[in-house]
Amino acid sequence: MPWQEILEKVVFAIIIGGVIGAEREYRSKSAGLRTMVLICVGATVFTMMSILVGSPNSPDRIASNIVTGIGFVGAGVIYKMENRLSGITTAASIWVTASLGMAIGAGHYWIACIGCGVTILVLLAFKFIDKWIDHNNLIRDYKIVYNYDPETFNRFDGLFKEYKLEAHNKKVAKSGNQISGFWKVQGSKDAHRKFIKCLIQDNTVMEFEY
Structure with missing residues (x-):
């Protein structure tokens, strides 16, 4: 060569x-x-x-x-x-x-x-x-911590549906009077943004991560 x-x-x-x-x-x-x-x-x-x-x-x-x-x-x-x-x-x-x-x-x-x-x-x-x-199909993992209340326990499942989000693999952990909920959530980016804004304004939510 x-x-x-x-x-x-x-x-x-x-x-x-x-x-x-x-x-x-x-x-x-x-x-x-x-x-x-x-x-x-x-x-x-x-x-x-x-x-x-x-x-x-x-x-x-x-x-x-x-x-x-x-x-x-x-x-x-x-x-x-x-x-x-x-x-x-x-x-x-x-x-x-x-x-x-x-x-x-x-x-x-x-x-x-x-x-x-x-x-x-x-x-x-x-x-x-x-x-x-x-933008149209974003998957996020949510952790939401709140005080236990029978009315609040399943409220977040309804919120996901209200904002046209699909929640999967729900897990719940209890520590004292606090409930930690874990969800894998699928939906549009705008739907996630609106849901996060709702959580920020929700006084019953003590902590959340995504």
């Missing part, structure tokens, strides 16, 4: 990794510009080395381990925040960037270009779809 071709592939990997990394850096994600460039360049070099030093019958022997190895890098950016996992999209971006680097290393530039274009489309355009879904 001539050095001009090697240089061409490395430069192309820097560009592809930089495009994806710039989007992640703009959103202040844990794996940003430098990380994505290094991943893409690393996958490219490993693939080229696999072709150069691999046996004639299995030139993909080294490159095939990239798929396994990149999983450890992706797992490092996934973390639990409150009641949900965060960083999964960035981990998937790392995985895709490595695959694009492999395509570049193998000389399939069009595959890398198309894959990069699709990746940017998903990261940018689909973000608006995510926001629309969250």
Whole structure:
């Protein structure tokens, strides 16, 4: 493999990794510009080395381990925040960037270009779809603490229905004269906002979290 071709592939990997990394850096994600460039360049070099030093019958022997190895890098950016996992999209971006680097290393530039274009489309355009879904179908966990009263005990179930919210997995805990209710609630963002405003103005509610 001539050095001009090697240089061409490395430069192309820097560009592809930089495009994806710039989007992640703009959103202040844990794996940003430098990380994505290094991943893409690393996958490219490993693939080229696999072709150069691999046996004639299995030139993909080294490159095939990239798929396994990149999983450890992706797992490092996934973390639990409150009641949900965060960083999964960035981990998937790392995985895709490595695959694009492999395509570049193998000389399939069009595959890398198309894959990069699709990746940017998903990261940018689909973000608006995510926001629309969250606006119309948001799930929140509510904890409401109040003094026990027979009339108040089931009142919150009625409030959820009044504000067009669906409550699931109701749990109740009692401590002294205080009742702690736990609900997983589904509904539009506006419905949640109105319900929270109602709780703030409710004098019977001693504490609530969401």
